[in-house]
Amino acid sequence: MRFADTTDNDNIVKIIKEFGAISKETAITLEQVIDKGIQDGLCEIYPRGGKDGHPWYPRVSLMMGVGSESNVANHEDLYLHRYKAKKESDGKTCFFYWYDESKEHKSENRSKRTLKNKTSDYKTQNFQSERTLTAKELVEKNPDKFVMINGRAISLEWIQAHPEKCQQLYGLVIR
Secondary structure, three states, X not given: OOOOOOOHHHHHHHHHHHOOOOOHHHOEEHHHHHHHHHHOOOOOOOHHHOOOOOOHHHHHHHHOOOOOXXXXXXXXXXXXXXXXXXXXXXXXXXXXXXXXXXXXXXXXXXXXXXXXXXXXXXXXXXXXXXXXXXXXXXXXXXXXXXXXXXOEEXXXXXXXXXXXXXXXXXXXXXX
């Protein structure tokens, strides 16, 4: 049964310790932690009957240092560790957790805002580097490959390969 003086953080750590997960070799999945928490009455059951929507998933992320600075400051547990690997039972990738008071985990300290800013900076940078040249810029940059006809950059190679079409479209023949 859940006690009034224990928090979700305390209950998660308690269950991980009960499993004896004290190293990477003995680490357990959060699914195992949640199932044990439900069995012992330390947490609520999965909402909507789904395995992916339990409130302890985002809670453990905060405990690992992932989230806004204020939330992480209130919930981070420096001795909780995790690594990502495939489960032997079904081959799905998930995080495995353990509790080791002899060393602190490396705080990821990421927030949605930080990730969003990094993503938008990356997109802006790529957009600027992949910007399509205007017809005028293309002709100026490659005068031996393109000519400007009626405001359009036309390939000299295309003109030589299609002289009749060039004369029909642009009234111009280049030999």
